Amino acid sequence: MSMTPLEEIRHSSSHVLATALLRIYPDVKLDIGPPTDTGFYYDIDLAQTLTLDDLAKIEAEMKKVIDENQPFTRKEVTREEAVQIIKERGQERYKLGRLADIPEGEKISFYQNGEFMDLCAGSHVRYTSKIKAFKLLSIAGAYHRGDEKNKQLQRIYGTAFASKEELTQHLERLDQAKLRDHRKLGRDLKLFVVDDDVGQGLILWTPAGSIIRQELQNFISDELRKQGYQQVFTPHIGKLALYKTSGHFPYYKESQFTPIVENESLNQILKEGCSCAEMTTRLDAVSAHFRDQMNARTGKETITADRVKADDQLLDGFMLKPMNCPHHIKIFASQPHSYRDLPVRLAEFGTVYRWEQSGELNGMTRVRGFTQDDAHLFCTEEQVAAEVLGCLSLVKIVLTTLGMTDYRVRVGLRDPDSNKYTGDSANWDKAEAACRAAAQTLGVAFTEEPGEAAFYGPKIDFVVKDVIGREWQLGTVQVDYNLPVRFDLSYIGADNQSHRPVMIHRAPFGSMERFCGVLIEHFGGDFPVWLSPEQVRLVPISDKVSEYGNNLLGQLKAAGIRATIDEHSDKLGAKIRRSEIDKVPYTLVLGAKEAEALAVSVRSRAKGDEGVLPFASFLERLVSEVKIKHSRLRK
Ligand SMILES: [Zn+2]
Ligand SMILES: [Zn+2]
Numbered sequence: 182m183s184m185t186p187l188e189e190i191r192h193s194s195s196h197v198l199a200t201a202l203l204r205i206y207p208d209v210k211l212d213i214g215p216p217t218d219t220g221f222y223y224d225i226d227l228a229q230t231l232t233l234d235d236l237a238k239i240e241a242e243m244k245k246v247i248d249e250n251q252p253f254t255r256k257e258v259t260r261e262e263a264v265q266i267i268k269e270r271g272q273e274r275y276k277l278g279r280l281a282d283i284p285e286g287e288k289i290s291f292y293q294n295g296e297f298m299d300l301c302a303g304s305h306v307r308y309t310s311k312i313k314a315f316k317l318l319s320i321a322g323a324y325h326r327g328d329e330k331n332k333q334l335q336r337i338y339g340t341a342f343a344s345k346e347e348l349t350q351h352l353e354r355l356d357q358a359k360l361r362d363h364r365k366l367g368r369d370l371k372l373f374v375v376d377d378d379v380g381q382g383l384i385l386w387t388p389a390g391s392i393i394r395q396e397l398q399n400f401i402s403d404e405l406r407k408q409g410y411q412q413v414f415t416p417h418i419g420k421l422a423l424y425k426t427s428g429h430f431p432y433y434k435e436s437q438f439t440p441i442v443e444n445e446s447l448n449q450i451l452k453e454g455c456s457c458a459e460m461t462t463r464l465d466a467v468s469a470h471f472r473d474q475m476n477a478r479t480g481k482e483t484i485t486a487d488r489v490k491a492d493d494q495l496l497d498g499f500m501l502k503p504m505n506c507p508h509h510i511k512i513f514a515s516q517p518h519s520y521r522d523l524p525v526r527l528a529e530f531g532t533v534y535r536w537e538q539s540g541e542l543n544g545m546t547r548v549r550g551f552t553q554d555d556a557h558l559f560c561t562e563e564q565v566a567a568e569v570l571g572c573l574s575l576v577k578i579v580l581t582t583l584g585m586t587d588y589r590v591r592v593g594l595r596d597p598d599s600n601k602y603t604g605d606s607a608n609w610d611k612a613e614a615a616c617r618a619a620a621q622t623l624g625v626a627f628t629e630e631p632g633e634a635a636f637y638g639p640k641i642d643f644v645v646k647d648v649i650g651r652e653w654q655l656g657t658v659q660v661d662y663n664l665p666v667r668f669d670l671s672y673i674g675a676d677n678q679s680h681r682p683v684m685i686h687r688a689p690f691g692s693m694e695r696f697c698g699v700l701i702e703h704f705g706g707d708f709p710v711w712l713s714p715e716q717v718r719l720v721p722i723s724d725k726v727s728e729y730g731n732n733l734l735g736q737l738k739a740a741g742i743r744a745t746i747d748e749h750s751d752k753l754g755a756k757i758r759r760s761e762i763d764k765v766p767y768t769l770v771l772g773a774k775e776a777e778a779l780a781v782s783v784r785s786r787a788k789g790d791e792g793v794l795p796f797a798s799f800l801e802r803l804v805s806e807v808k809i810k811h812s813r814l815r816k
Contacts, residue, residue: 184216184304187343191216193253193294193305194243194315194341195223200297201242202227202337211299212275212325212334219351220340224323226274231335236317239337247312251295253305263289266298275325276300314348315341318355322540329538357649363701364544370706370764372697372714373545382542382549384694389714392743393700394693396712398530400582400810401554401690404575410528410556415508417532418499421464426475426667427507428483430500431465436535438549440464442498450496464498466490478666505531506686509557510668513682518672523682524560524568530693531555545698552693554656558685559670562608565660565683566615569641572658573619576643576689582810585703587646589626592616593633602636612660612683613639637663643689647703655699656691660684707786710766711807717744718765720756722772729776733769733796740804757784767803 184192195214198221202209206227214223231239258266260280267276280300283289292301294309306312317339325331342348359365367373372390379385386394402412421440424430430437442464450460465488467475472484502508509527518525532552541547558568573590580588594613595602602609616639620627634640638660645653661684664670674680690696700708710716717737721730730746737744747756753770760768770782774793781799783791 188216189304189306190312190343191221191341193309194312194339195221196253196292196294196297196299196301196305197243197246197309197312197315198223198239198317198337198339199225199299200246200295201239203297204242205239210274211272213279214299220318220338222336222338224275224325224334224336226332226334231320231337233320236320236337240317243315243317246295247309249295250308250310252308253292253294255303256291256293256298258289258291260289263291263300266291267300270298312341313343314345315339316348316352324540329540354649358651358702361649361702361705362544363546363698366701366706367544367698369762370714372701375544380549381539382537382547384545384548384550390697392714393708393712394697397693397697397700398554401575401579402528404578405526405528405556408526408571408575409524410526413509413512413527413529415502415505415512415529415531417502417534419502419507421498421500422471423507423511424500424503425467425471427504427510427664428667429503429507433503434465436537437503438501438534438536440498440500442496446496446498460496463490463494463496466495468492468495475667478669483667501534502531503533503535505529505533505553505555506557506664506684507668509555510664510670510684513557513559514668514670518559518682520561520672520674520680523672524558524564526556526558526568528556545694545701548692548694551695553688554690554693554696555686555688558687559665559672559682560685561672561674561680562611562683565612565685566618568685569615569619569658569660570622572685572687572689573623573641577623579689580643580645583700583703584709585645585647589628589644589646590620590623591633591642591644592620592627592629593635593640593642594629594631595634595639596632599632602634608662608683609639612662616641616658616660635659635661637661645699647699648705651702653699654691655696656688658685658687658689661686706764708764708766709811710803711810713764713766714743715745715763715765716742716807717767717769717803718760718763719744719746720753720760720768720770721746721748722753722770726771726773726776730771733771733781736796736800740800742800742803742807760784761786769799 192215195216199211199214202225208228210226212224212226214221263280264277267273267280280289290302291298292303292305317337319338321336321338322333323336324333340348340351342351367390370389371387372393373387374385375381375383376385418441421430467484467488469489472489475484476482509529512527513525530552532550534550537547537549542549560568580586595609617629620641640657640659642657643655645655647653665681665684670682671679672682719730719734721727727748734744734746747760749756757768764786766786768784770784775781779796780793781796782793783799785791
């Protein structure tokens, strides 16, 4: 395995970290320490829980190891010798498992620096002194091999760069990121909450957060209407049979909530003394008729014989929907279609539920329930290219409006050497060409990634860079030849024959939760005026102008502006400060002079003190700023 020079520095730093750890904590059991995109980590098993103070101590020891200028030397060994070395060093708990991961016939190597020796394929810097700039950052829990069933280890994160300057820059960016953390801002600005009684990973949108989401949804809906989409609504659950047809169940069971079994069926099988294991196989099972139908449609053994059970053994239930597609498909299939009706574009802000391991939940960006900005397009072969293009132009409009102009796209193509893909290769070629051509028209960087397609068709992913340079994967556009077959969809062509439509799935922003989480960090909470939960705050200097203030409040509200008035009795400075903390775009200070002149003293988040303006002209300017969805970022 070869690493870039930076990866070598980072990975070597993790060896140095392990060296220092063993000096301070001789009992520490080491797991692995790879480089990452932004640094390195080492997973360790240690009885005592490390604190940030401990990190400082470990860092100091690492500096000593670096100053000792130890060379990294490589040693190739046989498997038996490797076991021997690991045992001698008392590291068998995890390292033997890591050794077992190395396939037979592959070289086994250790790298040594000073007294420390680690099972490792390399590569490394030549001397520890080549590590010029590093820092330990944090400690987090991490399950051994990422599996919740395994022991939780301590993961020590650090980073390293070729120069001190780059390290300083990176640390500054991290501080920026901390200030922008959507979990912190979400709490401070009261945008959303997660409550343990409701459940982790389930977002409660508070009134302020709901305004942002609603504004975004309205904006996206307006664009969708212009593009000929039709709005639909579908329920949050569907019968298991539906997902057996789509293939989402039982194949993706691990990432879904457990099915809901009806009371009557549940009582019945309990009476029969059915075990949990039996219940599961009966839920997974299908009838012979269903199996035959599906296999005939797909032209291969899509459903294997072991899943078939007698009709009286079948157990049905409901599922919290993991995807909106099957519901939309049923709407499409509910009436006959002619080629003249196509494309049919069905859009829904559809809420779906996925089972994420609790360790992976993270604010709004990793959740268990989320609302996709979903749509499914049903079109003819010939329409695929234009429809993919339409999806991309929609994304472009929204991202541009939000000032997120730094993004790239990834086009996921099939791996030419693999046969895991469904559908015939001529269709694939056409769909891939369409995706590629569509990506080209965007005028932004795109990469083609063979082997990254979904098994049913090529896809396009969006990766957005925020103001501090972090990349966020948002949603996708996917071309699908598979579900139309599984659901036996058809339309009547110009030749009067029945044809199979092609489906396009697209959720360009992924989900409202994730997208809003990214937006909170992108704007650092300073939302553009059109998205701000509170757009204007009126601050009367004294009770004497209270009437004037409330009069303006009425006018602002009548003009559709979200405004409040701060009639607390504290000092003007405190009120202005509070408005700043709440990130209100405009604070209007009202005194006797302003009241007399029907004016307002404007303090804007973007420009600071703007002086006194006639209220009417301020209102006019504000209304137009909201209307054009100005997304100026605060400097
Ligand atoms: Zn190594
Ligand atoms: Zn879909």
